[in-house]
Amino acid sequence: GAVVSQHPSRVICKSGTSVKIECRSLDFQATTMFWYRQFPKKSLMLMATSNEGSKATYEQGVEKDKFLINHASLTLSTLTVTSAHPEDSSFYICSANELVGTGGGGSNQPQHFGDGTRLSIL
Amino acid sequence: AQTVTQSQPEMSVQEAETVTLSCTYDTSESNYYLFWYKQPPSRQMILVIRQEAYKQQNATENRFSVNFQKAAKSFSLKISDSQLGDTAMYFCAFMKRNNAGGTSYGKLTFGQGTILTVHP
Numbered sequence: 001g002a003v004v005s006q007h008p009s010r011v012i013c014k015s016g017t018s019v020k021i022e023c024r025s026l027d028f029q030a031t032t033m034f035w036y037r038q039f040p041k042k043s044l045m046l047m048a049t050s051n052e053g054s055k056a057t058y059e060q061g062v063e064k065d066k067f068l069i070n071h072a073s074l075t076l077s078t079l080t081v082t083s084a085h086p087e088d089s090s091f092y093i094c095s096a097n098e099l100v101g102t103g104g105g106g107s108n109q110p111q112h113f114g115d116g117t118r119l120s121i122l
Numbered sequence: 123a124q125t126v127t128q129s130q131p132e133m134s135v136q137e138a139e140t141v142t143l144s145c146t147y148d149t150s151e152s153n154y155y156l157f158w159y160k161q162p163p164s165r166q167m168i169l170v171i172r173q174e175a176y177k178q179q180n181a182t183e184n185r186f187s188v189n190f191q192k193a194a195k196s197f198s199l200k201i202s203d204s205q206l207g208d209t210a211m212y213f214c215a216f217m218k219r220n221n222a223g224g225t226s227y228g229k230l231t232f233g234q235g236t237i238l239t240v241h242p
Contacts, residue, residue: 034229038165043213043232091165097228111230113167 003027004096006114014122015086021079021117023094029074030096034111035067038091050077084121092117124149124216128233135204136241142189143199143236145214153219156190157230158199162210170212173197175219204240211235 003026011019023033031052036044048069049057056069066088068080077096081088095111125148135141147156158170173181173190180188185205189198201208214233 032228041211041235041237043235044167044230046229046231049229093165093167095167095230116165 004094004112004114006094006117008117009115010118010120012120012122013084016083019081019084019119021081021092021094021119023077023079023096023114025075025096025098025112028096028098028112030077030098031074032097033071033077034095034097035069035077035079036093036095038093038116040091044093047079052077081119084119086121089119089121092119124151124154124218124231126214126216126231126233128212128214128236130236131234132237132239134239134241135201137204137206139204140200140202141204141238143201143212143214143238145197145199145233147195147197147214147216147233149195149216149218151218155217155219156188156197157215157217158186158188158197159213159215159232160208160210161213161235162207171199201238206240206242209238209240211237 005024005026007022013019033050035047037047038044046059047062050069050071052071052074058064066082071077093116094114097111127146129144133141154175156173160168160170171181171183171186171188173188180190185202187200213235215230217230218228
């Protein structure tokens, strides 16, 4: 079945550094990918919609200069947390929206989730 | 805009018993999907079951079934013969169906989640 690979799974870094998280669709093309943030025992909050070849669409209240999204190909989207601070510590999850007509047919999942990235800023 | 509400922050059930998780939603859309996702302690998001709004028949997947009441905008999940591995956080989610092109999919709106604990 369709798989989304998210890397890294865990990152710990110092305040002020920038961190890049990758979301890669392994056996299908994804014109759209989604980035979520999740606090412990809370729901997934959509941060932005990543569109291949165009600018990302950010949800209200999400700083686009803080959370840079790049979707340069049909299989890769990246989220860069710039000048990270302790309040940016969280669990980040991506999901990929499969382009109809490409590989992965037969799956009942409209979106395929990565396994998430646990970000800790010291 | 759509909203999804899960009014039970936590639930518990004995192994082999049945439990029902509640979900209500609000939308002006007529064409949409509803989902239940499971998130175990590993935090991986696992699709449990999916319901298409135009289908009147309730979806079932082995021990998991839903009670979809479209007029009431209710979408509850029933877990039968609960197992220890069912312990997880469960999310109800809504997705508008994009009719352009037939089956392209959009963003999910999640409920607050329900933490389910299955006791031996």
